Amino acid sequence: xxxxxxxxxxxxxxxxxxxxxxxxxxxxxxxxxxxxxxxxxxxxxxxxxxxxxxxxxxxxxxxxxxxxxxxxxxxxxxxxxxxxxxxxxxxxxxxxxxxxxxxxxxxxxxx
Amino acid sequence: xxxxxxxxxxxxxxxxxxxxxxxxxxxxxxxxxxxxxxxxxxxxxxxxxxxxxxxxxxxxxxxxxxxxxxxxxxxxxxxxxxxxxxxxxxxxxxxxxxxxxxxxxxxxxxxxx
Numbered sequence: 001x002x003x004x005x006x007x008x009x010x011x012x013x014x015x016x017x018x019x020x021x022x023x024x025x026x027x028x029x030x031x032x033x034x035x036x037x038x039x040x041x042x043x044x045x046x047x048x049x050x051x052x053x054x055x056x057x058x059x060x061x062x063x064x065x066x067x068x069x070x071x072x073x074x075x076x077x078x079x080x081x082x083x084x085x086x087x088x089x090x091x092x093x094x095x096x097x098x099x100x101x102x103x104x105x106x107x108x109x110x111x
Numbered sequence: 112x113x114x115x116x117x118x119x120x121x122x123x124x125x126x127x128x129x130x131x132x133x134x135x136x137x138x139x140x141x142x143x144x145x146x147x148x149x150x151x152x153x154x155x156x157x158x159x160x161x162x163x164x165x166x167x168x169x170x171x172x173x174x175x176x177x178x179x180x181x182x183x184x185x186x187x188x189x190x191x192x193x194x195x196x197x198x199x200x201x202x203x204x205x206x207x208x209x210x211x212x213x214x215x216x217x218x219x220x221x222x223x224x
Contacts, residue, residue, distance in 0.1 A: 032209075032210065032211070034210070034213075036215075041217070042217050042218075043115075043201050043203075043215035043216050043217045043218050044154065044201070044215045045215070046213065046214070049211075089153050089154075091153075091210075093209070093210050097156055097167060097168075097169050098144055098146070098156030098158075098159060098167060098169060098210065099146075099154075099156060099210050099213070100156070101153030101154050101155070102153050103151070103152055103153050104151075104152075104153055
């Protein structure tokens with residue numbers, strides 16, 4: 001079946017390093033993608049989004065890259081901080097059935 | 112400005128019972144979507160309410176139903192609970208019918224025993 005998936009369930013990085021979280025999607029008709037951060041006991045928090053007519057979008061310390069050729073999405077976090085520890089989800093909008101989320105990547109920050 | 116508020120925060124129910132979860136959207140938002148998040152998984156779309164009607168629905172059985180009130184708040188009802196319904200139920204609101212500008216609440220943790 002079609003689904004949004006993540007390559008790695010856990011990513012461990014040193015504080016201050018850059019983090020890259022990857023996501024593969026399978027529906028070429030998806031037109032909108034979002035990255036969410038979810039901390040324990042909280043709901044998903046919007047980080048950054050990108051529409052399918054773009055390849056790259058930058059926010060504060062975060063960058064999302066979209067490669068439609070290989071159906072790949074990535075989230076780059078610059079200078080990772082302890083507060084970045086969380087589970088990160090990518091989600092795609094396929095139109096009529098809300099957002100489809102991947103299973104998530106747990107980002108662990110090592111001091 | 113209050114974000115999305117959900118109640119209750121935690122709930123324990125017995126198999127076969129019925130449950131009602133509540134959601135107040137962020138101020139200025141008129142669309143409410145509900146998601147189920149099982150432990151260790153990503154959220155799954157249940158349905159969306161706009162103008163007091165269900166507009167979109169995910170792959171969930173009819174045991175899952177909802178309602179939206181004139182003040183845009185919403186309820187999620189689940190009948191005939193079974194163990195597999197144990198999950199975090201998330202409400203998301205937005206200012207239009209799409210996912211743009213989604214704001215999620217902190218969810219209701221439902222445990223079915």
